Amino acid sequence: MLVYLGLISNENMQLEGFWYYLFTGVFEAATIHYAVAKIFGPLVFGRGWCGYACWTAMILDLLPYKTPQGPRKKIGFIRYITFTVSFVFVSALFLLQIGNLERIMFWSFLIGNILYYAIGIALAYILKDNRAFCKYICPITVFLKPMSYFSMLRVKCDKEKCISCNKCKRICPMNVDMTDNARKRTNATECILCMECIDNCPRKALKFICEKS
Ligand code: SF4
Numbered sequence: 448m449l450v451y452l453g454l455i456s457n458e459n460m461q462l463e464g465f466w467y468y469l470f471t472g473v474f475e476a477a478t479i480h481y482a483v484a485k486i487f488g489p490l491v492f493g494r495g496w497c498g499y500a501c502w503t504a505m506i507l508d509l510l511p512y513k514t515p516q517g518p519r520k521k522i523g524f525i526r527y528i529t530f531t532v533s534f535v536f537v538s539a540l541f542l543l544q545i546g547n548l549e550r551i552m553f554w555s556f557l558i559g560n561i562l563y564y565a566i567g568i569a570l571a572y573i574l575k576d577n578r579a580f581c582k583y584i585c586p587i588t589v590f591l592k593p594m595s596y597f598s599m600l601r602v603k604c605d606k607e608k609c610i611s612c613n614k615c616k617r618i619c620p621m622n623v624d625m626t627d628n629a630r631k632r633t634n635a636t637e638c639i640l641c642m643e644c645i646d647n648c649p650r651k652a653l654k655f656i657c658e659k660s
Pocket residue numbers: 496497498501502503504580581582585586587588
């Protein structure tokens with residue numbers, strides 16, 4: 448998607464592209480992509496996009512801090528700022544009737560991606576956490592988090608098997624408390640379905656289940 452739709456077909460697949468095609472009323476790949484992967488799809492498969500398909504995380508996951516080295520920071524509000532900046536940027540282009548919007552969208556796609564990679568990599572090293580960008584900066588989580596709260600696919604714990612060793616919580620890249628089966632568990636909307644906790648539980652107490660919200 449990044450190479451073919453973004454770079455070859457010049458379609459902005461970032462959040463700015465979603466706003467742009469939404470405002471123009473054109474049903475392009477970016478609109479479909481957001482609807483399926485980031486708005487309605489998470490009702491079924493949660494943040495599976497973040498675990499298996501995101502081209503930003505594709506690079507971040509290669510960095511050395513797969514398991515976070517410190518506690519989670521209380522700076523998640525930054526995602527609302529980046530989300531608002533993206534919306535205001537595209538709205539301003541329309542309100543000011545700027546010309547050559549397709550070209551501006553293509554360049555904002557390139558520059559936006561380069562910025563995401565640069566900030567994401569720097570933050571991963573500073574906070575010793577590969578997924579710091581996902582936790583605090585990524586504007587797409589403004590869609591992903593509330594929708595994935597209702598996800599049918601989720602990790603659940605068999606309390607009878609669990610021995611409370613906490614290995615699962617120590618290795619979770621997103622700081623989820625997956626031993627709590629409630630939907631309101633700590634960092635519930637952060638699970639990226641990576642399966643690390645399931646694969647590493649010595650008691651095989653964790654598994655994916657499909658349930659209705
Ligand atoms: S939070 Fe954002 S950057 Fe991270 S994997 Fe999900 S969409 Fe990609």
